[in-house]
Amino acid sequence: MKPRVFSAMQPTSDSLQLGNYLGALVQWVKLQDTHDAIYGVVDLHALTVAPEPQQLRDRTRATAAQFLAAGVDPERSIVFVQSHVPEHAELAWLLSTYTGMGEAGRMTQFKDKSAKVGESGTNVGLFTYPILMAADILLYDTDLVPVGEDQRQHLELSRDLAERLNTRLGEGTVVVPDAHIVEATAKIYDLQEPTKKMSKSSVSPKGTIEILEDPKKIAKNIKSAATDSDTVIAFDRESKAGVSNLLTIYSALDGRSVEQLVADYEGKMYGHLKVDVADVVVEYLTPIREAALDWIESPDRLDAVLADGAAKARTIASATLDRLYDRVGLVPPTPGR
Ligand code: AMP
Numbered sequence: 001m002k003p004r005v006f007s008a009m010q011p012t013s014d015s016l017q018l019g020n021y022l023g024a025l026v027q028w029v030k031l032q033d034t035h036d037a038i039y040g041v042v043d044l045h046a047l048t049v050a051p052e053p054q055q056l057r058d059r060t061r062a063t064a065a066q067f068l069a070a071g072v073d074p075e076r077s078i079v080f081v082q083s084h085v086p087e088h089a090e091l092a093w094l095l096s097t098y099t100g101m102g103e104a105g106r107m108t109q110f111k112d113k114s115a116k117v118g119e120s121g122t123n124v125g126l127f128t129y130p131i132l133m134a135a136d137i138l139l140y141d142t143d144l145v146p147v148g149e150d151q152r153q154h155l156e157l158s159r160d161l162a163e164r165l166n167t168r169l170g171e172g173t174v175v176v177p178d179a180h181i182v183e184a185t186a187k188i189y190d191l192q193e194p195t196k197k198m199s200k201s202s203v204s205p206k207g208t209i210e211i212l213e214d215p216k217k218i219a220k221n222i223k224s225a226a227t228d229s230d231t232v233i234a235f236d237r238e239s240k241a242g243v244s245n246l247l248t249i250y251s252a253l254d255g256r257s258v259e260q261l262v263a264d265y266e267g268k269m270y271g272h273l274k275v276d277v278a279d280v281v282v283e284y285l286t287p288i289r290e291a292a293l294d295w296i297e298s299p300d301r302l303d304a305v306l307a308d309g310a311a312k313a314r315t316i317a318s319a320t321l322d323r324l325y326d327r328v329g330l331v332p333p334t335p336g337r
């Protein structure tokens with residue numbers, strides 16, 4: 001039996017951006033070779049930001065389409081939508097009764113997000129968000145969870161909850177997951193503000209490289225990326241953040257190391273580098289974009305894949321939930337359940 005990997009993304013944007021792709025999806029695709037992989041579109045999590053209903057529906061399908069287009073293979077891995085598997089919400093409730101108020105209150109992402117919107121704009125779901133995330137992970141007896149650095153604390157909570165369940169309800173109640181923090185190798189920064197992480201919710205649309213964007217617009221964004229007043233192409237995150245970001249992107253897609261690229265571009269101008277990076281990115285993303293648009297344009301085909309994924313996910317999730325419900329002392333609804 002291969003170890004199990006679980007990861008997920010929220011459907012909170014019309015398109016994923018290059019950072020999601022290089023920082024997460026590339027890893028997900030690779031892990032399919034060595035792991036039993038389950039990847040979710042976590043739409044229940046997205047409800048915490050009060051999305052417009054039709055937009056949530058479109059973004060849920062578009063996010064799944066981009067997983068598939070990037071190479072997540074539904075023949076080998078489970079691809080599903082969180083709300084299709086009711087056990088997620090059910091386990092989240094159970095876990096909330098095992099989570100201390102203070103423990104949940106220490107989550108820095110909650111503090112940041114709630115500070116931004118103020119108390120009147122903060123819903124309880126935003127507070128319990130990490131508990132739902134723990135449910136996602138623990139339902140599948142997950143061994144490994146690849147996530148970005150910003151999710152480290154949430155992962156730690158999932159591990160603490162898993163250990164607590166095993167202590168209180170007996171060893172083997174749940175698997176304690178390991179974090180697999182995707183290191184800075186492919187951390188992509190905003191093209192306009194290269195000290196900030198490229199993000200789906202970036203303020204300047206010119207700063208991102210969106211996978212579903214028109215290739216001409218992508219090239220334009222790259223060609224107008226902020227650099228510095230120097231002229232030497234070199235890698236220095238401190239003093240040359242913009243150029244360094246372009247080199248990181250280039251290296252991730254082209255296979256040449258950053259050192260090799262610096263050597264190859266010696267004496268050349270920033271404009272030259274930008275044109276080449278734009279070409280590489282467009283060439284790389286075009287087939288992915290086209291595959292994603294194909295899925296989006298045939299929602300019946302996409303929904304069928306997601307229905308199949310949900311059925312497979314439910315088989316695993318319901319067994320875990322039954323085990324937990326039994327161990328905490330809930331009476332089964334049907335004899336022998
Ligand atoms: P988010 O867009 O925050 O929901 O992130 C989804 C996944 O993409 C997480 O695993 C992040 O770590 C990864 N990710 C998002 N933005 C970047 C970025 N700029 N560079 C590298 N990885 C990223």
Ligand code: TRP
Nearest residue numbers: 006007008009010042133136147
């Ligand atoms: N909170 C994660 C993020 O914003 C998304 C997520 C939800 C997740 N449930 C998960 C990631 C379970 C890994 C495992 O990136």
